[in-house]
Amino acid sequence: MKIFFALVLMLFSSACIIIPTPEHRDHGRVPCDGDKTTFMLKDTTNKEEVLLKLGEPDLVLNYERIFVYRWEMVAAYFFVGAYYSGTGGPIQRSNFLIIEFDDKNIVVRREMKASVFSSRTPSVETFKSPQPSKGP
Amino acid sequence: MRSEGVKSFCRILLVSMMFASVFACAHGNLDETFVSEPYVRERWLPYIADGKIERSEIIQKLGEPTSTFQSGMILCYRLILVEEGGDLSEKEYRNILINLDAAYIGSYYGWVDNRRKLLSEKGTLFTVREPNKEEKLLEILSREAEYSLVLVFGDQRTLARHSLRRIMP
Numbered sequence: 001m002k003i004f005f006a007l008v009l010m011l012f013s014s015a016c017i018i019i020p021t022p023e024h025r026d027h028g029r030v031p032c033d034g035d036k037t038t039f040m041l042k043d044t045t046n047k048e049e050v051l052l053k054l055g056e057p058d059l060v061l062n063y064e065r066i067f068v069y070r071w072e073m074v075a076a077y078f079f080v081g082a083y084y085s086g087t088g089g090p091i092q093r094s095n096f097l098i099i100e101f102d103d104k105n106i107v108v109r110r111e112m113k114a115s116v117f118s119s120r121t122p123s124v125e126t127f128k129s130p131q132p133s134k135g136p
Numbered sequence: 137m138r139s140e141g142v143k144s145f146c147r148i149l150l151v152s153m154m155f156a157s158v159f160a161c162a163h164g165n166l167d168e169t170f171v172s173e174p175y176v177r178e179r180w181l182p183y184i185a186d187g188k189i190e191r192s193e194i195i196q197k198l199g200e201p202t203s204t205f206q207s208g209m210i211l212c213y214r215l216i217l218v219e220e221g222g223d224l225s226e227k228e229y230r231n232i233l234i235n236l237d238a239a240y241i242g243s244y245y246g247w248v249d250n251r252r253k254l255l256s257e258k259g260t261l262f263t264v265r266e267p268n269k270e271e272k273l274l275e276i277l278s279r280e281a282e283y284s285l286v287l288v289f290g291d292q293r294t295l296a297r298h299s300l301r302r303i304m305p
Contacts, residue, residue: 028304028305029303029304030301030302030303030304047205047206047210048206048210048288048297051205051210051212051286051288051299052286052288052297052298052299053299053301054301055212055283055284055286055299055301055303056202056203056212056213056214056284056286060203064205064206105206
């Protein structure tokens with residue numbers, strides 16, 4: 001009887017399931033976190049070192065003062081079932097590494113930001129330092 | 137006697153089913169040989185050596201860089217590994233994307249491994265720049281791998297340090 005009930009439920013109901021998973025890379029840019037950034041020290045590491053270790057940034061702001069690296073990680077999978085069809089796919093989490101340099105091209109800020117359910121790049125203003133930085 | 141036979145048959149069936157399920161779950165491994173940084177460096181960029189090549193020679197060989205930093209003392213090249221030859225057609229592009237999707241979703245990389253091997257023989261490292269981004273959009277979207285080449289020059293305009301990083305996939 002229980003099996004019959006479960007089968008009826010499966011056949012006549014539609015559903016959306018979200019399965020959270022440990023964050024992992026599907027494909028796309030190589031992440032710039034963890035071991036990749038341990039070399040970077042505030043007030044010590046210079047711009048040359050950052051470029052050599054992490055490669056060209058995805059976004060350059062304020063006359064080369066701010067570098068932004070972006071990559072995607074899969075945070076969960078969703079599955080939607082309907083009567084005769086269904087679909088599913090990964091839920092991406094956008095990650096941003098923001099690095100700010102001073103006049104002498106030395107790292108003064110290093111920050112990580114992440115957002116789920118947003119494939120769009122956030123506004124440029126969100127990457128800038130909370131304190132206004134001076135021009136060249 | 138008959139029940140012994142049935143038992144043996146059941147055992148064999150059970151073991152066969154276990155093997156079948158194990159093989160059904162078996163995934164292939166992606167061959168990284170032809171897209172690895174050391175291979176790409178040796179295959180397409182053997183002339184890049186610290187202290188031996190000048191800025192002008194690099195630009196002559198690779199063209200204008202994707203971006204420059206510190207008043208041109210640092211050059212960055214965004215290099216994509218793609219098929220050599222003319223522009224990719226819409227049909228070729230769709231075919232590549234379908235096969236790539238199927239490989240990564242199904243974790244069976246036979247097609248990708250073959251493409252990588254072919255690219256190692258007949259492919260090219262193409263420099264992406266702002267002016268050619270739109271023109272080569274299909275090639276960029278269907279690239280097999282992407283690299284960031286960073287070149288730091290000394291006062292004498294000779295290459296002082298460099299790095300080649302695979303940044304995608």
